[in-house]
Amino acid sequence: MSTNICWARWLAAACAIVVLALGSALVIVSITLSRVSAVPGTGSADAGFARDMAVHHQQAVELSLIVRDRTDDDDVRRLAYDIVNTQANQRGMLLGRLAVWGLPKSSQHPPMAWMGRHDMHQRPHQGNLMPGMATSSQIEALRKAEGPAAEVLYLQLLTEHHRAGVEMARSGSTLATDPLVKDLAASMLRGQQAEIALMAKLLEQRGS
Numbered sequence: 687m688s689t690n691i692c693w694a695r696w697l698a699a700a701c702a703i704v705v706l707a708l709g710s711a712l713v714i715v716s717i718t719l720s721r722v723s724a725v726p727g728t729g730s731a732d733a734g735f736a737r738d739m740a741v742h743h744q745q746a747v748e749l750s751l752i753v754r755d756r757t758d759d760d761d762v763r764r765l766a767y768d769i770v771n772t773q774a775n776q777r778g779m780l781l782g783r784l785a786v787w788g789l790p791k792s793s794q795h796p797p798m799a800w801m802g803r804h805d806m807h808q809r810p811h812q813g814n815l816m817p818g819m820a821t822s823s824q825i826e827a828l829r830k831a832e833g834p835a836a837e838v839l840y841l842q843l844l845t846e847h848h849r850a851g852v853e854m855a856r857s858g859s860t861l862a863t864d865p866l867v868k869d870l871a872a873s874m875l876r877g878q879q880a881e882i883a884l885m886a887k888l889l890e891q892r893g894s
Contacts, residue, residue: 724864725787731861733789734800735854735871736780738816740791742851743773743780745819749844752828756836761888765881766840772877779870801857818850838894841885848878848885 726732750766757763784791797816820828820843828839855878858871 726789726864728789728793729795729800730863731800731858732864732867733784733787733793734795734798735858735862735867736784737791737793738797738800739851739854739858739871739874740777740780741797741815742819742847742854743777746773746844746847746851747777749820749825749828749840749847752825753836753840756828756832756840758833759837762837762840765884765888769844769881776870776874779866783864783867798854800861801854802861816850817853818847820847834892838889838892841889841892842894845882845885845889848882851878852882 747770750769754763754766754770781791824839824843828836828843831839852875855871855875859868859875862868862871
């Protein structure tokens with residue numbers, strides 16, 4: 687009788703272990719499937735925002751590095767320094783997100799197509815791939831300018847650059863589904879709006 691009781695207890699314990707193991711396996715499978723399904727597609731707003739803003743940021747960094755060597759003005763150099771550090775870091779986060787998702791850094795989709803706004807589309811012109819981006823001629827003009835002339839041109843180019851960036855960031859914060867991308871887009875929106883206001887003051891001080 688005692689043997690039967692021990693056997694029954696052992697069997698119950700074994701069944702409990704099997705049930706727990708199956709439950710754990712189901713949880714793991716569920717989490718894995720949810721993660722897989724959460725990966726944005728290559729044509730998603732998340733991927734489009736990451737790609738386009740990475741390109742947009744790259745030019746803002748380039749413009750800022752150029753003006754840094756074309757002026758001695760502390761305010762403009764400080765702004766340029768902040769933009770280089772902030773946008774280079776954000777660009778790295780966006781490209782890193784694409785890498786985590788296993789998506790390419792470039793796409794055959796037109797720039798900003800993910801926003802669903804046809805008025806934001808444009809044909810590339812002299813390296814100007816998206817609204818707000820400076821042309822190669824404008825960048826060359828900045829390279830040749832010095833002092834106040836370089837400051838004004840930089841602030842004008844970057845203001846237009848930021849205005850388009852704000853539109854993209856606003857759409858990214860609304861349309862993206864990845865929490866990190868949504869938070870990053872919202873942060874960009876706030877930061878670039880503040881910098882637009884600052885650049886307006888700097889331009890006014892320079893009579894432009």
